[in-house]
Amino acid sequence: MNTFEDFKIKKTLLRAVVDLGFEKPSPIQQESYSAILAGADFVGIAQTGTGKTIAYLLPVLQDLTFSEQANPRVLVLAPTRELVIQIVEQIEKLTPYMNVRVLGVYGGSGNIASQRKAIVGGIDILVGTPRRVYDLALSKVLRLQSIKKLVIDEVDIMLDFGYKTQLKNIFEYLPAKRQNIMFSATMTTYVDELMDEFLVNPVKKTISISGTPLESIQQESYAVQNFYSKVNLLNHLLADKNAYHKVLIFVGTRIHADRLFELLKFGAEMSVIHSGKEQNHRTKAIEKFASGTSRILIATDVIARGIDIDKISTVISFDTPFYPENYIHRIGRTGRAGQTGKSILFHTPKETPLKEAIEGLMKYTIPANPWPKGVEVATQLAPEEQEKPIEPVEAPQKKSAKPKGASHHEKSAKNSKPKVAKKTYSDKMKEKFGKPIRRGDKIQNMKAKKRKK
Numbered sequence: 001m002n003t004f005e006d007f008k009i010k011k012t013l014l015r016a017v018v019d020l021g022f023e024k025p026s027p028i029q030q031e032s033y034s035a036i037l038a039g040a041d042f043v044g045i046a047q048t049g050t051g052k053t054i055a056y057l058l059p060v061l062q063d064l065t066f067s068e069q070a071n072p073r074v075l076v077l078a079p080t081r082e083l084v085i086q087i088v089e090q091i092e093k094l095t096p097y098m099n100v101r102v103l104g105v106y107g108g109s110g111n112i113a114s115q116r117k118a119i120v121g122g123i124d125i126l127v128g129t130p131r132r133v134y135d136l137a138l139s140k141v142l143r144l145q146s147i148k149k150l151v152i153d154e155v156d157i158m159l160d161f162g163y164k165t166q167l168k169n170i171f172e173y174l175p176a177k178r179q180n181i182m183f184s185a186t187m188t189t190y191v192d193e194l195m196d197e198f199l200v201n202p203v204k205k206t207i208s209i210s211g212t213p214l215e216s217i218q219q220e221s222y223a224v225q226n227f228y229s230k231v232n233l234l235n236h237l238l239a240d241k242n243a244y245h246k247v248l249i250f251v252g253t254r255i256h257a258d259r260l261f262e263l264l265k266f267g268a269e270m271s272v273i274h275s276g277k278e279q280n281h282r283t284k285a286i287e288k289f290a291s292g293t294s295r296i297l298i299a300t301d302v303i304a305r306g307i308d309i310d311k312i313s314t315v316i317s318f319d320t321p322f323y324p325e326n327y328i329h330r331i332g333r334t335g336r337a338g339q340t341g342k343s344i345l346f347h348t349p350k351e352t353p354l355k356e357a358i359e360g361l362m363k364y365t366i367p368a369n370p371w372p373k374g375v376e377v378a379t380q381l382a383p384e385e386q387e388k389p390i391e392p393v394e395a396p397q398k399k400s401a402k403p404k405g406a407s408h409h410e411k412s413a414k415n416s417k418p419k420v421a422k423k424t425y426s427d428k429m430k431e432k433f434g435k436p437i438r439r440g441d442k443i444q445n446m447k448a449k450k451r452k453k
């Protein structure tokens with residue numbers, strides 16, 4: 001199964017794949033095509049950037065015959081509106097020679113009426129966020145009894161967003177006899193639970209284990225004293241417009257996103273997105289960045305994950321992510337589909353243990369760059385740097401979850417030590433929890449611990 005011809009896909013699909021310029025199937029596409037086409041329940045563990053969307057779309061479209069029936073036969077659920085839009089686009093790109101009616105539905109000001117109208121007009125594939133799909137099903141406009149295939153994309157984010165109840169509610173409307181297809185970047189106990197509850201003997205394929213950095217990404221790091229020094233360093237680096245022509249900057253919090261947007265010197269060249277921004281703003285920001293109108297996009301993890309933007313030259317982790325897996329997700333935004341990319345990580349002394357946790361997970365020490373001459377080390381401290389311990393910024397409600405090694409009393413003396421053999425992330429977790437757990441499970445373990453109390 002090394003070529004798309006080996007898949008024996010119909011000519012109309014093959015022509016579209018050729019038009020897209022895809023030369024051969026990616027590993028996840030090779031792994032999933034036959035199993036999904038055979039009708040088995042399927043779980044794919046694959047990151048964004050591996051070609052996972054096409055991996056489920058190809059067999060689904062191969063199996064979809066022309067029909068005039070009004071009710072959809074395929075339901076794809078995705079956690080964010082951005083991802084819904086992107087999946088619809090991918091379907092459209094794959095079906096210019098096929099007669100497929102696809103509709104994307106998601107929340108947002110005043111679009112439910114047009115979505116209702118489109119549904120009544122008849123659709124084959126519905127792509128939507130759980131809340132909107134549920135609302136439409138509840139109002140009886142959307143009839144889900146004809147669904148033959150259910151795809152849940154980015155299951156781990158979905159469950160992290162707290163969509164489990166919505167998912168279960170939607171399942172109530174679906175026929176019991178259906179094919180379930182799930183894709184997740186990480187395995188977590190919640191994904192496991194969902195699989196146990198709703199899937200029948202699923203075929204499971206794992207591609208690009210989340211601890212394995214993509215080889216096409218050059219990684220670098222800078223030890224930085226504090227927030228304002230990071231701003232100075234970033235202003236210095238981004239002044240080189242050739243080297244940094246499409247830069248995605250990850251920050252840990254909305255506050256950092258907004259503050260950084262104010263402090264960087266690049267005005268109209270920048271956009272910012274986080275979950276506190278209106279949908280319209282987010283869509284425009286992504287469009288501007290994707291089209292190259294803006295060179296720099298500042299984003300938080302959850303909102304940026306799943307967004308497919310081509311040719312990002314550099315991913316900068318302005319804040320070291322609290323959960324090591326998020327670093328892998330971040331850097332996966334560059335070096336995509338055969339291109340080379342660069343990742344730069346900034347870490348303050350407080351964040352250094354987090355960087356070490358990332359290195360433990362990857363079994364790779366990120367090369368350190370010297371502090372560039374002429375860049376000022378700031379003495380001013382940001383409010384959150386003043387005598388407060390570091391918080392898990394990506395999941396503020398889960399304060400007790402600290403990866404092992406993330407003690408915030410150990411400080412910069414550690415930086416100057418020669419590198420010693422690193423414990424893997426799973427070893428550390430094993431020590432901590434006394435049993436082997438998978439990457440990505442720690443939030444759930446913490447929750448389970450809390451529940452037991």
Ligand code: AMP
Pocket residue numbers: 021022023024025026029047048049050051052053054308336337
């Ligand atoms: P995804 O992991 O689904 O977000 O896909 C990442 C990117 O890879 C998308 O821009 C796809 O269009 C692209 N892509 C998917 N499959 C292939 C392939 N077989 N060859 C080249 N690019 C691909």
